[in-house]
Amino acid sequence: MSQVKFYSGENIPLEMHKVRIVQKLNLPTVEERLEAMKGAGFNTFLLQNKDVFMDMLTDSGVNAMSDRQQAAMMQADDSYAGSETFTRLQQALENIFGTKYFLPTHQGRACENVISQTYVTAGSVVPMNYHFTTSKAHIVLNGGRVEEVYKDEALNITSNNPFKGDMDIAKLRAVIEEAGAENVPFVRMEAGTNLIGGQPHSLANMKEVRKVCDEYGVMLVLDASLLADNLHFIKTREEAYQNKSIREITREIADLADIIYFSARKLGNARGGGICTNNEEAYMKMREYITLYEGFLTYGGMSVREMEAIAVGLEETMDEEMINQGPQFIQFMTEELQKRGVPVITPAGGLGCHIDARSFLPHVAQQDYPAGALASAIYIASGARGMERGTMSEQRNEDGTEPLANMELVRMALPRRVFTMSQVKYAADRIAWLYDNRDLIGGLEFVEEPNVLRFFFGRLQATSNWPEQLAKKFREDFGNSL
Ligand code: F0G
Numbered sequence: 001m002s003q004v005k006f007y008s009g010e011n012i013p014l015e016m017h018k019v020r021i022v023q024k025l026n027l028p029t030v031e032e033r034l035e036a037m038k039g040a041g042f043n044t045f046l047l048q049n050k051d052v053f054m055d056m057l058t059d060s061g062v063n064a065m066s067d068r069q070q071a072a073m074m075q076a077d078d079s080y081a082g083s084e085t086f087t088r089l090q091q092a093l094e095n096i097f098g099t100k101y102f103l104p105t106h107q108g109r110a111c112e113n114v115i116s117q118t119y120v121t122a123g124s125v126v127p128m129n130y131h132f133t134t135s136k137a138h139i140v141l142n143g144g145r146v147e148e149v150y151k152d153e154a155l156n157i158t159s160n161n162p163f164k165g166d167m168d169i170a171k172l173r174a175v176i177e178e179a180g181a182e183n184v185p186f187v188r189m190e191a192g193t194n195l196i197g198g199q200p201h202s203l204a205n206m207k208e209v210r211k212v213c214d215e216y217g218v219m220l221v222l223d224a225s226l227l228a229d230n231l232h233f234i235k236t237r238e239e240a241y242q243n244k245s246i247r248e249i250t251r252e253i254a255d256l257a258d259i260i261y262f263s264a265r266k267l268g269n270a271r272g273g274g275i276c277t278n279n280e281e282a283y284m285k286m287r288e289y290i291t292l293y294e295g296f297l298t299y300g301g302m303s304v305r306e307m308e309a310i311a312v313g314l315e316e317t318m319d320e321e322m323i324n325q326g327p328q329f330i331q332f333m334t335e336e337l338q339k340r341g342v343p344v345i346t347p348a349g350g351l352g353c354h355i356d357a358r359s360f361l362p363h364v365a366q367q368d369y370p371a372g373a374l375a376s377a378i379y380i381a382s383g384a385r386g387m388e389r390g391t392m393s394e395q396r397n398e399d400g401t402e403p404l405a406n407m408e409l410v411r412m413a414l415p416r417r418v419f420t421m422s423q424v425k426y427a428a429d430r431i432a433w434l435y436d437n438r439d440l441i442g443g444l445e446f447v448e449e450p451n452v453l454r455f456f457f458g459r460l461q462a463t464s465n466w467p468e469q470l471a472k473k474f475r476e477d478f479g480n481s482l
Helices: 030-039 067-073 084-097 108-119 133-141 169-179 203-216 227-237 246-256 280-294 304-316 325-339 370-382 421-436 466-478
Strands: 101-105 125-128 145-148 186-190 219-223 259-263 273-277 352-356 387-389 409-413 444-448 459-462
Touching: 030 370, 030 466, 067 304, 084 101, 084 246, 084 273, 084 304, 101 108, 101 280, 108 133, 108 219, 108 259, 108 273, 108 280, 125 169, 133 145, 169 203, 186 203, 203 219, 203 246, 219 246, 227 246, 227 325, 273 280, 325 352, 325 421, 370 387, 370 409, 370 421, 370 444, 370 459, 370 466
Parallel strands: 125 145, 125 186, 186 219, 219 259
Antiparallel strands: 101 273, 259 273, 352 409, 387 409, 444 459
16 A cells, blocks of 8 residues: 555555456345355354355455465475475564574464463463453463453544553553462563454553563563554554664564564464564473474474465565555545444554444344344345454353453454455445444344354354344345345
8 A cells, every 4th residue: 555645635545566366256145145144143154155245254364465475385395394495484584573483383373372381370360451362262271361451442442542452551560460470471462452453552562561571570472463454553653663664663573572473364464373482491392382283393284385475475564565455444444434424443453344333233232242243234234244253252151151242343354455445335335224224133142152262153043033124124225236
């Protein structure tokens, strides 16, 4: 994306790439979409891709690759041990993070497994700016507890705060004091804080966090999965870094962390993951788990082709014109929705456009999963599938009660360089129609509820015939249109 000004004065993000490979899409009729949603148990994870027009479920593993990434995949060096490909990836990581050691994994949550198994024990407390589903699950599985130390501002849907992902330093101190530093194996900082709307943290805040970690002798672990977006926001929103290059900002962040891990399904625009560190002791401790769970130390469950693509993708991430595409498209969609009165998270963050289901559907109680219901309704209205990020994404308490989520969001992810402007406008337009017909939407209830990460494959049903009513209204309003 460039900072090109349009003569008309319109503010349109201009793509700095061209499309050379395309994939045909299918847009089913509203009646077919209704049936597909019912068949998927009102869980967008269970839809079949053939029934999906715009797959806005996630940016994970579905970002567009560059020609250079594809070319690199052709020269991958396949061997169980000691492949040249591994050396190239390790080198790419060392170039950008300055880290000597690299432990490859098959994806981000595998890093979380390895880090948690190495460091989390019964009674451990892990402070973090905000939890992510898989990161929390691994800490809990190993007997630990997550303490979120976000600033109050983080949960405000509408805000002018450019860094809602920042940690509250006083809260961080208090949590460590209360737990006792010896029970805090590490502090986890998540770049581009996923569950609160892809909100970034500032570099200034991370420096403060580092100081606290030093004070108490606690490690700082950075989840860099969404670092690309966060880098863009530091460059554009943090005064002190406006004249620094993305590479310099990356290095400054990396130097603050003891361990960096990432999902390469996001960072690096391919599929895989890994853990980077300069701490030899940490490397030695964690590597045993790599060979146990992931694969040999020079591939860790990844295909060498993907590793080549990640190495190039990481280098490309150092280009501001590349990494600003996601955030600028997200901002565009957010503004389109705002114009139509749809409640969205502001400021626009990374990863996707986040719709506030609570104010969209004030008549649906949190126990009836308003964000899940809205995600289903959006699919029925548009064929675009987003993801529930609310109470459904939480885990039931041991006593069977439901912990109500802080936020009820529907995330419409914008995988990088995948959708065109007219497609984004289409999605926003259908969501605006839905907003004008929001009274028709009702709640959901589980009919099949898994114990762990239930949102992935749990099945639900509508609490009334609202989905049918919605499809009927769509037909009335749109006539023969798809
Ligand atoms: N950390 C963050 C911040 C993430 O967003 C994710 C994945 C992970 C860790 C786990 O990585 O999927 O490669 O195992 N987020 C995906 C999403 C699933 O859709 O937001 P993974």
